[in-house]
Amino acid sequence: xxxxxxxxxxxxxxxxxxxxxxxxxxxxxxxxxxxxxxxxxxxxxxxxxxxxxxxxxxxxxxxxxxxxxxxxxxxxxxxxxxxxxxxxxxxxxxxxxxxxxxxxxxxxxxxxxxxxxxxxxxxxxxxxxxxxxxxxxxxxxxxxxxxxxxxxxxxxxxxxxxxxxxxxxxxxxxxxxxxxxxxxxxxxxxxxxxxxxxxxxxxxxxxxxxxxxxxxxxxxxxxxxxxxxxxxxxxxxxxxxxxxxxxxxxxxxxxxxxxxxxxxxxxxxxxxxxxxxxxxxxxxxxxxxxxxxxxxxxxxxxxxxxxxxxxxxxxxxxxxxxxxxxxxxxxxxxxxxxxxxxxxxxxxxxxxxxxxxxxxxxxxxxxxxxxxxxxxxxxxxxxxxxxxxxxxxxxxxxxxxxxxxxxxxxxxxxxxxxxxxxxxxxxxxxxxxxxxxxxxxxxxxxxxxxxxxxxxxxx
Numbered sequence: 001x002x003x004x005x006x007x008x009x010x011x012x013x014x015x016x017x018x019x020x021x022x023x024x025x026x027x028x029x030x031x032x033x034x035x036x037x038x039x040x041x042x043x044x045x046x047x048x049x050x051x052x053x054x055x056x057x058x059x060x061x062x063x064x065x066x067x068x069x070x071x072x073x074x075x076x077x078x079x080x081x082x083x084x085x086x087x088x089x090x091x092x093x094x095x096x097x098x099x100x101x102x103x104x105x106x107x108x109x110x111x112x113x114x115x116x117x118x119x120x121x122x123x124x125x126x127x128x129x130x131x132x133x134x135x136x137x138x139x140x141x142x143x144x145x146x147x148x149x150x151x152x153x154x155x156x157x158x159x160x161x162x163x164x165x166x167x168x169x170x171x172x173x174x175x176x177x178x179x180x181x182x183x184x185x186x187x188x189x190x191x192x193x194x195x196x197x198x199x200x201x202x203x204x205x206x207x208x209x210x211x212x213x214x215x216x217x218x219x220x221x222x223x224x225x226x227x228x229x230x231x232x233x234x235x236x237x238x239x240x241x242x243x244x245x246x247x248x249x250x251x252x253x254x255x256x257x258x259x260x261x262x263x264x265x266x267x268x269x270x271x272x273x274x275x276x277x278x279x280x281x282x283x284x285x286x287x288x289x290x291x292x293x294x295x296x297x298x299x300x301x302x303x304x305x306x307x308x309x310x311x312x313x314x315x316x317x318x319x320x321x322x323x324x325x326x327x328x329x330x331x332x333x334x335x336x337x338x339x340x341x342x343x344x345x346x347x348x349x350x351x352x353x354x355x356x357x358x359x360x361x362x363x364x365x366x367x368x369x370x371x372x373x374x375x376x377x378x379x380x381x382x383x384x385x386x387x388x389x390x391x392x393x394x395x396x397x398x399x400x401x402x403x404x405x406x407x408x409x410x411x412x413x414x415x416x417x418x419x420x421x422x423x424x425x426x427x428x429x430x431x432x433x434x435x436x437x438x439x440x441x442x443x444x445x446x447x448x449x450x451x452x453x454x455x456x457x458x459x
Contacts, residue, residue, distance in 0.1 A: 034129050040145045045134040048141050049112060112138045122151055123185070151189075160185075160193045164425060169409045194421055201417075201424045211277045212455065213241045214448050215389055217396035218295070219285035221403055223419055224412045231412050236423060237267045238403075240396045261294025268302035278455055279306045280448060281378070281386075285314070285396050296375055305455075309378040309390050311397075312339045319365045331358065331365070338369070344380040382451070385443035402430045 046052050117132035133143060142148065163173045170187045177185055217240040225234045282299050296308045316335055323331055334354050341347035351373075355366035369376065379387045406426040413419045449456050 033124060034131060037129070037131055037145060041131070041134055041143055044143055044145060045114065045136065045141060049114070049136065053114065112136055112140070120146065120151075122146055160190055161197065161425060162429075164190070164194050164422070166406070166426075166429065172409075194425075195417075197421060197425060198417055201420045204424060205420070207274075209271065209275045211275055212280075213276065213278070214280045214445070214456075215283065216241050216279050216281075217283045217285060218299075219396045219400055221400060221407065221423075223407050225416065225419055226412050226414055234416075234419070235263065236419065237264075238396060238400065239271065240399060261298060264295040264298035265301065268298050272302055276303075279303050280452060280455070281307050281309055281390050283309045283311065283390050283396075284375075285311050285400070307378045307381070308375045310372055310375045312376065312379075315339075315369070315372065315376055319368060322364070323362060327361075331362070334358070335365075339376075341380075344377055347377060347380065383447050385440055385447050388440045389438075389444045399427075399430060402426060 042053065113136065115135045115137045117134050119130055120133050121128055121130050131146065133146065135141065160173060160177075163176060168176065170190050173190055174185055174187070217238075219238045219240075221236045221238060222233055223236060224231050226232075279299075282303075284295060296310075299306055299308055316332065316339075319335060320328055320332060334357065337350040338347050338354060341350055351366065351369055354369075359366055379390050382390070403423060403426050406422050410418075410422065413422070
């Protein structure tokens with residue numbers, strides 16, 4: 001088999017001189033694709049009819065069908081004249097058998113045969129192809145290689161979805177397909193292809209969740225969505241779960257018209273209604289506590305045993321927001337003595353020292369830390385193995401950045417389905433890249449088992 005393949009390739013490439021001869025409009029790849037597709041369609045027709053093209057059975061059926069159309073009826077039979085015993089023994093049981101006997105050739109009971117071809121232009125990885133689709137006389141043939149009403153070969157739709165999931169706009173996808181494959185597609189075609197994932201999106205949103213999650217990262221992503229001709233800001237909440245069984249865990253998302261205490265309470269209730277009974281630690285990213293009030297309270301209302309940890313990295317960034325370049329390094333170093341302390345008592349002492357040193361110029365920094373102190377220092381309640389896991393929210397921030405690449409290319413989404421379609425495909429595309437194991441997760445789980453005991457049993 002391998003040797004025959006090599007011989008065939010040598011024969012195909014014996015006159016090769018330029019890449020155009022292989023990849024061009026009339027190149028080998030395109031012509032081979034056309035020939036293979038048409039061969040496959042003819043094979044399907046052969047299977048459908050039960051005989052090969054030019055087979056005597058097929059010719060018999062075609063001839064008898066033609067004869068039946070042009071054949072003058074047997075008047076003796078129509079007038080009801082008596083038959084002899086010999087006539088009775090040779091009497092055909094059906095009209096088609098009678099016409100077959102008249103032709104003097106064998107025929108099947110089902111009078112069906114090939115009936116030429118119809119031309120159909122389809123989109124492929126190599127551009128547009130014009131295929132000859134076989135037909136049958138009864139019109140009962142249903143091709144599978146290129147189904148009725150389909151205009152693309154397998155694989156082309158996947159390319160459109162892949163481009164869409166990477167944040168390319170509809171116009172960009174149209175231009176890309178035209179440039180690379182020489183195929184013109186409409187915006188309606190792109191929407192139809194990408195809409196094929198909506199059923200998956202709904203199943204994903206409604207899937208049951210596990211009862212216990214040790215660590216969950218939560219964040220919100222604001223998008224513009226059009227309703228009744230008016231653009232509104234809506235918040236897509238993101239939940240990412242750390243897991244020892246997956247590279248970086250599961251993710252979830254839902255869309256709500258606004259953010260605030262009621263919004264976040266509805267988010268938590270949705271998670272609970274889908275099966276979540278316990279979360280050990282909820283880590284809130286920047287979007288969840290920078291101006292969005294009520295999220296920590298919502299978590300503690302629905303999951304009273306859950307500890308809330310605000311992101312230290314974003315607290316530091318917010319602290320340095322209005323600091324001059326000359327002072328940034330020194331203030332950042334002093335802040336590190338707070339969150340880098342070994343104990344909570346040491347961190348409190350270092351915060352007081354920071355306030356004494358910098359409140360004269362930057363009183364807002366120490367005030368911000370003091371206002372959020374309880375939820376900024378949750379990690380001090382845990383050993384260092386767990387601290388490393390919950391210390392920052394870089395995981396979900398990285399995911400958020402990937403999603404923003406997709407949403408930023410679309411100034412306004414036409415509806416909720418369009419938002420979820422884009423978010424879902426971007427999530428799947430991003431999570432496929434998560435192949436590395438989570439650092440420090442197993443030591444952290446050992447600590448969780450010792451700290452929570454029976455609460456870990458449901459995990």
